[in-house]
Amino acid sequence: MEELTQGIIVLLKQWWFWVGSFVFIGLGQYLFGQRDYKEVGGKLLVRHGKLGKWINVEGHMKDDHDA
Numbered sequence: 001m002e003e004l005t006q007g008i009i010v011l012l013k014q015w016w017f018w019v020g021s022f023v024f025i026g027l028g029q030y031l032f033g034q035r036d037y038k039e040v041g042g043k044l045l046v047r048h049g050k051l052g053k054w055i056n057v058e059g060h061m062k063d064d065h066d067a
Contacts, residue, residue, distance in 0.1 A: 011017050032049040037057075039045070045054040 031051055034049055036047045037044065038054070044057045046057050046060075047054050
């Protein structure tokens with residue numbers, strides 16, 4: 001247990017760990033955390049993240065949320 005604690009302390013003192021963490025968090029937010037909206041043919045579509053697919057908001061709310 002003491003070795004694990006020492007390993008974590010050494011890792012937290014490394015500059016590359018912090019830079020990599022911020023890059024990883026930022027990239028994850030960009031790819032998966034954003035929502036984009038657009039209107040096509042009078043229907044509202046939403047996409048979760050840059051890699052998501054466009055879904056119909058009204059249909060999604062009716063099918064998945066019983067709204």
